[in-house]
Amino acid sequence: MTFFSELAFLAAVPVAAAAGLTGYFLALRGQVFTADALGHTAYTGAFAALLAGIDLRAGLFAATVSAAVLMGVLGRRGQPDDVVVGSLFAWILGLGAFFQAIYTSGESTGRGNAGVAVLFGSIFGVSAAHAWVAAIISIVISLAVLLIARPLLFASFDEATAAAKGVPVRLVGLGFLALVGACAAEAAQVVGALLLLGLLAAPGGAARLLTIRPYHGLALAAGLAIGEVSAGLALSLAVPTIPPSFAIMAVAALVYAGAATFHAARLRDRWRLKAGSRELITRQHAATPGQGPGADGY
Amino acid sequence: MMASGNPWPSWNLLDDFREMWSFPFMVNAFRAGTLVAVTAGVIGWFVVTRKQSFAAHTLAMVSFPGAAAAVLVGVSAVYGYFVFCVGAALVLATLPFALAGESEGQSAATGTVQAFLLACGYLFVALYHGVLSGLNALLFGTFLGVTSQQVAILAAASLVVLVTLAAVGRPLLFASLDPAVAAARGIPANVLSVLFLVLLGTATAEASQITGVLLVFALLVMPAAAAQQVTARPSLAIALAVIIAFAVTWIGLGVAFYLPYPSGFFITTLAFCCYVVARGFRAVRGTRRAPAVSRLLGALR
Numbered sequence: 001m002t003f004f005s006e007l008a009f010l011a012a013v014p015v016a017a018a019a020g021l022t023g024y025f026l027a028l029r030g031q032v033f034t035a036d037a038l039g040h041t042a043y044t045g046a047f048a049a050l051l052a053g054i055d056l057r058a059g060l061f062a063a064t065v066s067a068a069v070l071m072g073v074l075g076r077r078g079q080p081d082d083v084v085v086g087s088l089f090a091w092i093l094g095l096g097a098f099f100q101a102i103y104t105s106g107e108s109t110g111r112g113n114a115g116v117a118v119l120f121g122s123i124f125g126v127s128a129a130h131a132w133v134a135a136i137i138s139i140v141i142s143l144a145v146l147l148i149a150r151p152l153l154f155a156s157f158d159e160a161t162a163a164a165k166g167v168p169v170r171l172v173g174l175g176f177l178a179l180v181g182a183c184a185a186e187a188a189q190v191v192g193a194l195l196l197l198g199l200l201a202a203p204g205g206a207a208r209l210l211t212i213r214p215y216h217g218l219a220l221a222a223g224l225a226i227g228e229v230s231a232g233l234a235l236s237l238a239v240p241t242i243p244p245s246f247a248i249m250a251v252a253a254l255v256y257a258g259a260a261t262f263h264a265a266r267l268r269d270r271w272r273l274k275a276g277s278r279e280l281i282t283r284q285h286a287a288t289p290g291q292g293p294g295a296d297g298y
Numbered sequence: 299m300m301a302s303g304n305p306w307p308s309w310n311l312l313d314d315f316r317e318m319w320s321f322p323f324m325v326n327a328f329r330a331g332t333l334v335a336v337t338a339g340v341i342g343w344f345v346v347t348r349k350q351s352f353a354a355h356t357l358a359m360v361s362f363p364g365a366a367a368a369v370l371v372g373v374s375a376v377y378g379y380f381v382f383c384v385g386a387a388l389v390l391a392t393l394p395f396a397l398a399g400e401s402e403g404q405s406a407a408t409g410t411v412q413a414f415l416l417a418c419g420y421l422f423v424a425l426y427h428g429v430l431s432g433l434n435a436l437l438f439g440t441f442l443g444v445t446s447q448q449v450a451i452l453a454a455a456s457l458v459v460l461v462t463l464a465a466v467g468r469p470l471l472f473a474s475l476d477p478a479v480a481a482a483r484g485i486p487a488n489v490l491s492v493l494f495l496v497l498l499g500t501a502t503a504e505a506s507q508i509t510g511v512l513l514v515f516a517l518l519v520m521p522a523a524a525a526q527q528v529t530a531r532p533s534l535a536i537a538l539a540v541i542i543a544f545a546v547t548w549i550g551l552g553v554a555f556y557l558p559y560p561s562g563f564f565i566t567t568l569a570f571c572c573y574v575v576a577r578g579f580r581a582v583r584g585t586r587r588a589p590a591v592s593r594l595l596g597a598l599r
Contacts, residue, residue, distance in 0.1 A: 023406075026406075027405070027406040030405055031405075032352075032405040032406050032408070032409040033351075033352045033355075033405060033409075035409070036352070036355065036409060036412070040512070082349055082351045082352060083346060083351055083519065083523045086351045086352075086355060086515050086519050086520075086523075087515070087519065087520050087523060087569075087570060087573050088570075089515075090513060090515035090516050090519070090520065090566055090569075090570070091516075091566050091567060091569075091570035093512050093513060093566070094438075094513055094516065094562055094563045094564075094565070094566030094567055094570075095563065095566075095567075097437075097438040097510075097512070097513070097560045097562055097563050098559055098560065098563040100438075101558070101559045101560055101563070102559075105558065115433070116433060119437070120417075120420045192420075194359075194413075194416050194420075195413050195416055195417055195420070196413075197409050197412060197413045198409065198410060198412075198413025198414060198416075198417065199413075200409070201405075201406045201409030201410050201413065202406070202409070202410040202413065202414075204406060205406025205407060205409070205410060206406075208406065241424075241425070242421065243420060243421060243424050245417055245420060246417040246418070246420055246421040246424070248417075249413050249414050249416075249417030250414065250417065252410070252413075252414070253410055253411075253413070253414035256406075256407070256410045260407065
């Protein structure tokens with residue numbers, strides 16, 4: 001393993017943990033589309049920063065966190081509306097294309113590939129300082145998500161009761177969206193602005209399918225994300241023609257498909273069990289007619 | 299973007315259009331843009347009504363790996379767009395059956411499908427060395443180089459989508475607005491939603507060739523969303539959505555002819571302005587949507 005791949009793991013594993021934790025809540029709250037929008041915002045933020053000549057990461061964070069909070073404010077009760085989200089991010093993306101056109105029109109070489117790096121990530125090109133900063137920020141995001149996990153779970157499962165019990169539902173929702181924004185900015189550096197959606201959606205969604213217990217789900221989502229990112233990076237190191245972003249997404253999609261199959265099989269079993277016991281009850285009632293409920297077509 | 303320096307508008311619309319249309323590629327761009335705008339406006343209304351904008355966005359994204367795969371294999375990108383979009387529509391259509399009882403899970407599944415296919419597109423681009431210069435055109439749209447053959451294919455696809463929508467429009471509308479009652483009336487809602495996703499896949503495959511993969515939303519969802527803010531009557535809203543999409547495309551193409559920036563940027567900005575204005579209009583006029591919808595449902599029953 002070379003120095004650069006060690007740095008890649010150092011940056012990517014904490015980011016994966018943060019993405020898994022926030023992704024679990026995104027899947028739970030049905031806000032995956034918001035994460036998608038944040039990925040697109042990351043692209044525009046990165047090019048705005050490049051154009052302004054400031055650090056790319058500053059642009060990423062400013063764009064994603066402010067977009068996340070804005071979408072939360074625009075939507076009802078901190079839950080953004082699909083059409084609002086979609087219209088806003090489509091326009092932001094158009095703006096990003098505009099920035100990119102200005103940025104790349106200045107010089108013909110070198111800058112032309114900036115778009116590819118921003119959109120699809122360049123984890124193997126990360127420097128030591130960037131890797132450490134990414135790791136520290138991701139650990140902070142993970143701790144913050146765990147800190148608000150309890151009220152956030154309550155608010156996600158039963159918003160009305162949570163509000164009645166004094167949980168600041170709107171504030172928790174907005175805080176969560178801000179964390180998602182920060183996480184998206186980090187993930188954009190690993191897998192790119194377009195693919196960070198997969199890192200947020202796949203492990204969280206798979207964990208939701210595998211267990212209904214929330215804390216197990218959270219741990220599972222983080223574990224799956226770390227495993228998927230590590231496996232993807234290892235695969236890409238072993239077979240250099242495969243870009244790391246693709247390898248990570250392929251592993252993540254495979255794990256999700258496995259979880260969906262498991263979920264479907266379990267549902268089928270449960271349904272069969274129910275159908276079987278129903279049949280048994282019907283038969284019993286048929287044997288002793290007129291006794292008990294359910295004999296007529298239960 | 300123009301090879302021979304940028305032309306400058308004379309501010310006489312007739313002269314300007316005559317100048318633009320002296321270039322065959324601009325004529326084709328306007329033809330293709332018109333076809334796409336009409337189809338996207340009509341189907342966009344159903345997308346907004348059925349709240350399927352995430353699915354629409356995902357299908358649009360899928361056209362990127364489609365085009366990249368077609369280039370890698372060595373066939374025209376048009377086939378890649380249609381094959382991948384319709385294929386992904388069928389995959390998305392099976393998700394509700396695969397994830398029964400998990401309504402939130404569907405968005406995670408849709409997101410996973412989208413990210414995976416985008417990653418595939420990136421892999422195809424990486425495998426095919428040299429297409430990288432065309433990547434931006436693929437993602438953000440270009441009106442340069444729309445061929446007459448492409449226009450013919452777009453026309454055929456638009457015709458199929460619009461005729462099918464006209465045939466199933468009424469039951470689809472019913473199933474979109476009130477699925478439970480529609481199902482009770484014997485309307486095959488499952489079949490309709492699969493059919494609708496396939497039509498949507500076809501329409502996004504068309505639109506992404508003009509606006510670019512990433513900006514399909516500008517033609518597919520924004521005009522329809524703006525129209526819905528103004529009126530709840532379907533016929534009026536669909537007509538308005540078509541008009542907005544059409545105007546936005548024509549103005550966007552016209553501006554992009556004179557300025558060296560991607561046409562997608564102008565189209566999205568104009569469409570977004572329409573949406574913001576429509577929301578402002580609704581906020582000023584107050585909401586009168588509910589009675590119109592219940593009247594409509596009464597008529598359908």
